[in-house]
Amino acid sequence: MTGIMPMLTLNNQTAIPALGFGVYRSPPARTTVAVETALANGYRLIDTAAAYQNEVEVGSALSQSGVDRAGLFIATKLWVDDYGYDSALRAFDASLGRLGLDYLDLYLLHQPLPSDFDATVAAYQALQTLYEQGRVRAIGVCNFDTGELAELLARTDVVPAVNQIQVHPYFSQPDIRTFNLEAGILTEAWSPIGGVNRYWPNSGELKDPLHDPVITALAAKYHKTPAQVILRWHVQLGICAIPKSVTPKRIAENIDIFDFSLTAPELSDINALDTGIRGGPNPQEITRS
Template identity: 55%
Template structure:
């Protein structure tokens, strides 16, 4: 497993295991299998509704707590200073741990950005108190980052964004790099079914001829070629699956290397079209979600 050094010195396993849209009843076994297969980084979120099952899966795997990097996210309905401190308590209560390795804000609340700032200041407090080892954000565009950095003290360690060969967000990656923020990819192999209603006409990245050709040259799948692309370009990636064979396949990306030409060909597939929601679009309904107590 490749590890990446965050801007505060914490080491993060570059390839994580995601549980977005994984039903709670399937999450325990998926996490258990992932850890037994060799993953050491689990990514969840309050809004996924499966933090409790992630914690149970970690325990059932038999993997020592200090060998598992746990990342979770605060949902917008829990933004605000005191609210976010309580969101942390809810998260660790469900996960069954005392400390989080990485806690991030799930997305910018563009129409209530003052609450986003207050939430991040709560993360800074949790970091200073040693209750989290690193803090960060998700789905922040460069202008969101600039405002956040102007009003807070700690530079985010991570910015988790939609990023796959058809949507590479070069401006966000550049802004992250300029500030020493690690870019982490959600939907790293395309997110074909993640967001019904958002870009229903989109193509499957898995069927992209450039990727299938590159993958075949290395005796790998298109998904493996994409994950290798992320790793070689210095990103963290969070693939997801509940299929044990696919879970293992997604981890089997450390025994080959893409050439500079192959990396450039994959970079050239960018369409600039999102598969998921635009972070700048106000969606007041998000604030109606109630994150349950432990």
């Protein structure tokens, strides 16, 4: 990695790396090596989830890495099937066991459950208990819109430290990011380079930001890859991005973004690419299995 990894400060003063490594859609058989490669290249924020079914493999990589636990920032997520207070506490213990850890740095609700928001609130109240017990350093949510965030804030005591949402140049969700900022919630980006527009069913109908002329021109100007330009855009907007890959070359490239800066007009040019079109599932349509 060239340059120093900047840190962002959560609303409880916990520091989180500005760039992390995700393992969504990483096959378990390839996850351990991918995470080991990420750690060797300087990543310290690792993001997984119970629903990804690779927490065991992430834990194996962590234990074999030789990296001091205090220098790592490990996040996982609670799936909707375990929403509710007691079930959330049990699921947390199960995730912790699979990861081989005795505490988490960040624990997130994976989705809102609009069909049973009471269960969503109860699950978040369980996260509050875990936070108060010191078993997790910060808590938050994923894929919450502004209305769901407002209701959660009204019914709970701890403001989420993070709202992890889909953000990339073609779907940048400025309204939710503004709400997050005003509430003191960090925006964390999943699919930060637009991968969801490539791998999701019917994704052929969606454009790929990696091929956008604005992005490719900036990549040529700075002698960087399009992915590096997009990740630099995230960092300069104060968004914590968690790209994923199982390819060693790309894992190394994605963290090599701290030796150049985009200008204010260039950031504006990328902001202007937003189409408002979501790739992947609509969080409002998620249900229990």
